[in-house]
Amino acid sequence: MMEEEKPLLSKKISSVHVDLEPPTPYGSIIAGNNSSVLTQSEVASQFRQKRSSSLLDGHEAVTLTWQNVNVNLNPPSRGCCRGPDPNARPKPILRNVHGTVKPGTLLAILGASGSGKTTLLNSLTSRFHPMLDFTGEVLVNGVNFGRSIRNISAYVQQDDLFIATMTVREHLTFRALLRMDKNISKERRLRRVEEVINELGLTKCAENIIGAPGRMKGISGGEMRRLSFASEVMTNPPLLFCDEATSGLDSFMAENIVQTLKAMASRGKTILCTIHQPSSEVYALFDQVLVMAEGRVAYMGSSPDALEFFKEQGYACPLNYNPADFYIMTLAVVHGRETECRDRVEDICDGFKQSKFDQKIEEESAAIRTSGSHDVSVITENAFSNSTRYESSWVRQMACLLKRCWLTNIREPMVIRVRFAQTVMISVILGLIYLRLDVDQKGVQNINGVLFLLITNLTFTNVFAVVNAFPIELPIFLREYGIGLYRVDSYFLSKMLAELPAFIIIPFILVCIDYWMVGLYDSAEAFLICAGILLLVANICVSFGYLISTIANSVNMALAIGPPLMVPLLMFGGFFLNAGSVPKYFIWLEYLSWFKYSNELLAINQWKHIDHIACPAQNESGDVTPNSNKTLGCQYRNGEQVLKYFSFDEDNWNLDFALLATLLVGFRVLAFIILFIKARRSTA
Numbered sequence: 023m024m025e026e027e028k029p030l031l032s033k034k035i036s037s038v039h040v041d042l043e044p045p046t047p048y049g050s051i052i053a054g055n056n057s058s059v060l061t062q063s064e065v066a067s068q069f070r071q072k073r074s075s076s077l078l079d080g081h082e083a084v085t086l087t088w089q090n091v092n093v094n095l096n097p098p099s100r101g102c103c104r105g106p107d108p109n110a111r112p113k114p115i116l117r118n119v120h121g122t123v124k125p126g127t128l129l130a131i132l133g134a135s136g137s138g139k140t141t142l143l144n145s146l147t148s149r150f151h152p153m154l155d156f157t158g159e160v161l162v163n164g165v166n167f168g169r170s171i172r173n174i175s176a177y178v179q180q181d182d183l184f185i186a187t188m189t190v191r192e193h194l195t196f197r198a199l200l201r202m203d204k205n206i207s208k209e210r211r212l213r214r215v216e217e218v219i220n221e222l223g224l225t226k227c228a229e230n231i232i233g234a235p236g237r238m239k240g241i242s243g244g245e246m247r248r249l250s251f252a253s254e255v256m257t258n259p260p261l262l263f264c265d266e267a268t269s270g271l272d273s274f275m276a277e278n279i280v281q282t283l284k285a286m287a288s289r290g291k292t293i294l295c296t297i298h299q300p301s302s303e304v305y306a307l308f309d310q311v312l313v314m315a316e317g318r319v320a321y322m323g324s325s326p327d328a329l330e331f332f333k334e335q336g337y338a339c340p341l342n343y344n345p346a347d348f349y350i351m352t353l354a355v356v357h358g359r360e361t362e363c364r365d366r367v368e369d370i371c372d373g374f375k376q377s378k379f380d381q382k383i384e385e386e387s388a389a390i391r392t393s394g395s396h397d398v399s400v401i402t403e404n405a406f407s408n409s410t411r412y413e414s415s416w417v418r419q420m421a422c423l424l425k426r427c428w429l430t431n432i433r434e435p436m437v438i439r440v441r442f443a444q445t446v447m448i449s450v451i452l453g454l455i456y457l458r459l460d461v462d463q464k465g466v467q468n469i470n471g472v473l474f475l476l477i478t479n480l481t482f483t484n485v486f487a488v489v490n491a492f493p494i495e496l497p498i499f500l501r502e503y504g505i506g507l508y509r510v511d512s513y514f515l516s517k518m519l520a521e522l523p524a525f526i527i528i529p530f531i532l533v534c535i536d537y538w539m540v541g542l543y544d545s546a547e548a549f550l551i552c553a554g555i556l557l558l559v560a561n562i563c564v565s566f567g568y569l570i571s572t573i574a575n576s577v578n579m580a581l582a583i584g585p586p587l588m589v590p591l592l593m594f595g596g597f598f599l600n601a602g603s604v605p606k607y608f609i610w611l612e613y614l615s616w617f618k619y620s621n622e623l624l625a626i627n628q629w630k631h632i633d634h635i636a637c638p639a640q641n642e643s644g645d646v647t648p649n650s651n652k653t654l655g656c657q658y659r660n661g662e663q664v665l666k667y668f669s670f671d672e673d674n675w676n677l678d679f680a681l682l683a684t685l686l687v688g689f690r691v692l693a694f695i696i697l698f699i700k701a702r703r704s705t706a
């Protein structure tokens with residue numbers, strides 16, 4: 023059946039060359055003829071319109087060619103500032119790999135673990151890890167698309183990454199709204215969601231929460247794998263890469279997935295798929311096979327030819343033996359027999375290099391390279407990278423992200439429910455310990471203590487609320503940003519906005535409970551100011567949490583670096599160390615301490631109105647009472663003296679607010695910059 027389709031498919035290849043070529047007027051620009059000038063964005067738009075309509079009709083065809091692909095692992099650094107060992111050699115991971123896959127082909131990439139299959143897929147999709155050095159050429163229809171290859175392809179990666187609290191349908195709808203071409207109507211997108219749900223057998227779990235293994239129960243591992251497929255095939259890409267397509271699936275589902283891929287390939291798609299231990303039935307579905315060993319190509323071509331090639335090399339596959347297993351076993355490097363096995367691998371790979379099968383690939387590659395237009399590559403690359411990286415507008419990105427983040431807030435117990443319960447509990451305990459404090463000499467210490475405790479409590483709860491959740495989401499963000507779902511600013515802004523209500527309401531509950539239980543200065547104005555200061559503190563801590571989370575790569579790292587950074591700031595808050603006693607060489611650290619500014623503001627708000635503080639005294643019988651006329655040592659007679667004693671200055675009122683606002687914005691801006699840099703450098 024495939025044989026019959028070949029002439030049709032080769033026709034499609036030539037039609038793609040026409041598609042990729044810019045319309046004639048743009049050609050006139052290149053030639054300096056301005057008679058009918060199109061702007062670059064118009065060309066991009068035309069190109070995309072063609073692409074979108076052709077994609078929906080399934081007519082676009084892509085031939086992928088790669089040539090002289092070498093990837094080396096750089097030696098690891100010897101520690102801080104010392105760089106890599108100059109005597110260490112880079113370790114080769116891929117060696118002179120080449121190949122061609124035509125439209126309508128489902129290619130299986132086989133090989134033992136560590137043979138370089140994932141590295142090859144990453145290299146073909148321009149995902150270069152900083153530790154790896156890549157050289158070589160990857161062409162789409164003879165054109166080097168560079169990183170823009172991602173815009174015409176989809177990549178189902180080995181690990182499934184999802185927002186755990188979304189349902190299957192919500193996740194796919196999110197993808198459809200952001201990733202499908204902007205010329206496609208909303209109704210058509212929603213229909214496509216239903217199509218992929220049906221195609222990939224997700225109907226039964228469409229309304230289920232996706233979940234996260236080990237953290238939140240959700241859909242099964244196999245369903246998650248199918249969901250990864252569904253997310254990627256949503257856009258009907260002409261070129262599809264799948265890493266470990268069937269891992270975690272039972273044999274029925276594995277066959278089902280490969281059948282789906284086969285059906286897609288038969289509609290003209292080009293599909294490359296790494297696969298571990300395919301059953302004979304699954305193996306038989308593939309049109310072509312690429313066998314990798316020790317970073318080299320041991321064979322590439324049709325499955326029947328593979329049997330012939332291995333037989334010629336002296337490794338005939340026994341009858342009734344799964345060929346995929348046979349190739350992997352033949353090329354495996356067995357512990358204890360490394361030299362012998364590696365020699366065998368080299369012999370087979372060298373044998374392939376000299377074989378007629380390799381010759382055929384070389385000829386096909388050469389034909390495609392000569393027919394590709396390099397002028398077109400420049401135009402299309404610019405078109406892709408400038409105006410068409412994102413399929414959806416900024417407003418749509420914001421709307422979808424806000425909705426997703428809001429749903430997460432509501433459904434993730436740690437975000438609102440647990441924090442609400444935690445806040446009420448801590449507030450009540452704190453309120454009971456400091457219940458209705460007297461404004462006397464002892465009360466001064468207690469009141470200052472409770473004010474500082476409120477700041478400390480808000481600091482720790484809010485910083486940890488962020489660092490416990492944000493780093494989990496970062497790999498998802500990097501992957502989604504990598505495939506052009508949304509911009510860094512729309513992600514960060516929507517996250518801040520969606521989380522804002524929780525970071526206002528929860529701290530406000532704490533202030534409401536404790537202000538009146540403790541008996542702080544009895545005035546609505548002072549209460550509102552106190553609430554304002556503490557809400558500012560809570561949100562500075564959220565900013566600080568964002569900053570730590572973006573610096574760290576995981577929750578564990580964020581939890582490890584958070585406290586050592588916070589404790590010095592806490593020390594300079596004016597409670598443990600008098601503001602006037604801070605060593606000069608640490609003054610700079612004091613400037614970063616929100617504890618210092620907020621503690622000063624809360625103290626001023628509390629004490630500036632208090633004209634009289636009762637002093638302890640002795641009555642005739644020698645008892646110490648506040649009302650006796652013979653006073654004992656009296657440290658503070660009014661609020662002003664309290665402020666003076668703690669080196670708080672009422673003149674700093676506006677400055678403290680300004681500095682708190684600066685920290686709030688400054689930490690967030692820094693977090694955004696780090697996130698932006700990470701996103702741009704990410705290979706996800």
Ligand SMILES: Nc1ncnc2c1ncn2[C@@H]1O[C@H](COP(=O)(O)OP(=O)(O)OP(=O)(O)O)[C@@H](O)[C@H]1O
Nearest residue numbers: 095115133134135136137138139140141142151153
């Ligand atoms: N970023 C990296 N840092 C260190 N080593 C790497 C890196 N990327 C790849 N490697 C090494 O390169 C080799 C090939 O890795 P790759 O993941 O491509 O293999 P694979 O064939 O996909 O294996 P598997 O089937 O187990 O996923 C392995 O030895 C791996 O350890």
